[in-house]
Amino acid sequence: MDKPNAAPILQGRNISKRFGGVQALDKVSFDLYPGEVLALAGDNGAGKSTLIKTVAGVYGADEGEVIYRGETVKFDNPSAARGAGIETIYQDLALADNLDVGANVFLGREPTRRLFGFLPSIDRRKMREESRGVLDLLDIEISPSALSKPVHSLSGGQRQAVAIGRAIFWNATVLIMDEPTAALGVPEQRKVMDLIRRLKERSVGILFISHNLSDIFEVSDRILVLRRGKAAGERKISETDSDEVVKLMVGG
Numbered sequence: 001m002d003k004p005n006a007a008p009i010l011q012g013r014n015i016s017k018r019f020g021g022v023q024a025l026d027k028v029s030f031d032l033y034p035g036e037v038l039a040l041a042g043d044n045g046a047g048k049s050t051l052i053k054t055v056a057g058v059y060g061a062d063e064g065e066v067i068y069r070g071e072t073v074k075f076d077n078p079s080a081a082r083g084a085g086i087e088t089i090y091q092d093l094a095l096a097d098n099l100d101v102g103a104n105v106f107l108g109r110e111p112t113r114r115l116f117g118f119l120p121s122i123d124r125r126k127m128r129e130e131s132r133g134v135l136d137l138l139d140i141e142i143s144p145s146a147l148s149k150p151v152h153s154l155s156g157g158q159r160q161a162v163a164i165g166r167a168i169f170w171n172a173t174v175l176i177m178d179e180p181t182a183a184l185g186v187p188e189q190r191k192v193m194d195l196i197r198r199l200k201e202r203s204v205g206i207l208f209i210s211h212n213l214s215d216i217f218e219v220s221d222r223i224l225v226l227r228r229g230k231a232a233g234e235r236k237i238s239e240t241d242s243d244e245v246v247k248l249m250v251g252g
Contacts, residue, residue, distance in 0.1 A: 007070065009034045009205045010055070010086070010174050015064035017050050024050040026229045027064065032174065034203040037196060039216040039237075041209075042226035042249055048209050051226070052176045055207070056088045057081035068174070087167035088176040091183065095159060097152035101142065102127030104151055105134065105166045134169040135161065138198055157188030164195055168202070175199060176207045181215055193219050213242045225249055 008031040017025040025047045032038045040048045053059050055066055057075030065072045068084060075081040078088065095104050103110070106127045113123040128147055135142055140161040142154070151159055160180055167175055177196075181189040196219045199206060210216050216223060217237055225232045225248040233248040 006033050008032055008067075009069060010207075011067040012051070012055065013065050013067060015051065015054055015061045015066070017054055017059060017062050023229050025054070025061075028226065028229070028231050029064075030224050030231075030234075032205045032207060034173070034205050035200050036222070037200060037206045037208050037220040039208045039210065039220040039223040040226065041211075041213070041216060041223055041245060042232070045228070046226040046249070047229040048226055049178065050229075052088065052178060052207060052209065055081070056086060056176055082170070082172075085171055085173040086176065087170070087172035087174070089160070089163045089167065089178065089180060091179045095151050095163060098150050100128075100149060101135075101147045101151060101154075101162055102131040104162055105131040105169055107166075109170075130169065131162075131165065134165045138165060138168065138195060140165065140195070155188060156184045157191045160184070160188075160192050161195060164199070168199070168204070172204065174205045174207070176209075178209045179211065180208075181210065181212060189215070213245060216245075217242065227251060 010032040012028060012030045014027040014029055015025055016027055028047065028051060030038065040051065042048050050059065054061050057078045057080050060074065068086065073084065096107060102124065111123045111126050112120045115121045132147060138161065142158055146154060151162055154162070181192050184192065193215065196206060208216070208220060220237050222234060222236050223240070223245060224234045225245060227249060235244070
């Protein structure tokens, strides 16, 4: 995707991270634009997870900087990143399985109302209505009866949708997705791909990690290949193919 008139919403500049004697990242740089999917590819240990966790506030970079909306940022923790508009959806989704959809969307940020004018109470009706609204916005099909059931009763694709809906409800402008289709069947993988396209239409910038090259080529605009902590190459999806990507990954 060409972005000649847009400024990157998120940038990494020469990011390095070491764990003891292991150089997990070595001067990795990237740009992410609004409404773009930038895929991160590489074998296990290539540095993909370390990079996204550095962006998301889990780790601090030893060197380099993260630039968000034109300003250098240093997030002390993931909550600070989320508060700024950078949400991460990991493979395990971090959903509370025993709670319903609304409670998961508002987890830790529950609205309250007053009973009898003075008793504080969680406003569960508002949580259901607001969560229904954001799911409708993303064209996600979850029946009204399922909204009030624990999310462990939902399908894998619906659970992914709840996690994505939560991020969008809280105004995420950057969404980091770590293997979002790994545990899903083919029909639900397609639904997640459709969700990603809708997020692009809403100008959300997406960092997308996947071992599935067909998923990468289906929804991504560019791909950054990491190998042994270094950037091995960056390509527009329209100008490369899976053979070249694999060669970059293995160093062939």
